[in-house]
Amino acid sequence: MRNGESGERGALGPHGTTRAPEPLRVACILDGTADAECRPPAVVPWLDGLAGERGDLALSVVDLAHYDLPPRYAGHPAGQLHSFTGELARAEGFVVVTPECNRSFPPQLKQAIDLSYDEWHAKPVGFVSYGFGCDGVHAVEQLRSVFTELHTVTVRDAVGMDLRLTDEKFPAGGSIYSDGLVRAAGALLDQLTWWGLALREARAARPYVA
Template identity: 55%
Template sequence: MTPLRLAVIIGREGRTGDRIGRWFVDRARRRDGLAVTVVDLVDHDLAGSRPAEPTPAMRSFVAQVARAEAFVVVTAEYNHSFPGSLKQAIDHAYDEWQAKPVGFVSYGCGSIGQHAVDQLRTVFTALHAVTMRDVVGVDLLDGEPAPPAADRCERAADVLLDQLRWWGLALRDGRAARPYVS
């Protein structure tokens, strides 16, 4: 069976997301049946506003979203939501998200980023994506080691990867059998 193409999107706000994202990517790459790529927003110079024509960075980001069959979004929580730069990046694609599963690795102080995930679920539902029920939440107040090696985080990552693989394969088969209607 062809491995499921999983893109791990790391937000650009601060570099805590980079550390947590790399931990998750390392864990995902140990799983059979997944081809994991990293889409780090720090590597994409995405425009702050919508230009008349997409920039090369915008086209590159959209192409990476189009190639992926499943996603994990690594996000911080700021003011009970997710970073504006992440919303901006998500909005550069539309059809490319449709009928694909999205999981979340979130982090915050006390809330483990749950408010950010709640907001992202609404955004991805509007884009016709399927969000996973379970998340990996890292509480920065726990003093968890870097990378988050706590058993709780490792178990949550395994559950999320299992769910993403199941949904990713089911939706890939569905898209192959019939085009998604939005």
């Protein structure tokens, strides 16, 4: 077993009852380097609230704005790179929150992704994307290709937000998180949790071979 994973599912409790698995550890990777005015307001607290209502996953935030990452991978990660890769290693799944920039995702996010390798293996990845005049679908499609190379499983459903439309719909400052976005986030978290628990068991049973 690696990274302290128990791999238990349906273990028996003290009275012979089935014990629920430990909550899935999910890292929410936020491209905090982007202009705050160009991000959906309170996107991380919104996701954290949805996760907290479920009880089967625990969300932690990995904000790229808090890390001074090197331009290239070091043979022996130290300092903030060591802290960053440690967060990825502890996680059992990921939600990547990204803007769309010129039909792609930001270079800071690509830099952060490329600075790790083993830490991504055999874990699920979901996406929350946004943009002005688009919902980030082009950024997500490119990220799916990147994460395939890193031996992850990207979940089918994603959450996409067109910030221009939400500004028009809520000119007085109401919540942009409509029922449709809540349902989309629920589907994403459902799939992320299913794959995360299944891959937890698989990694515990046998080491992943890249």
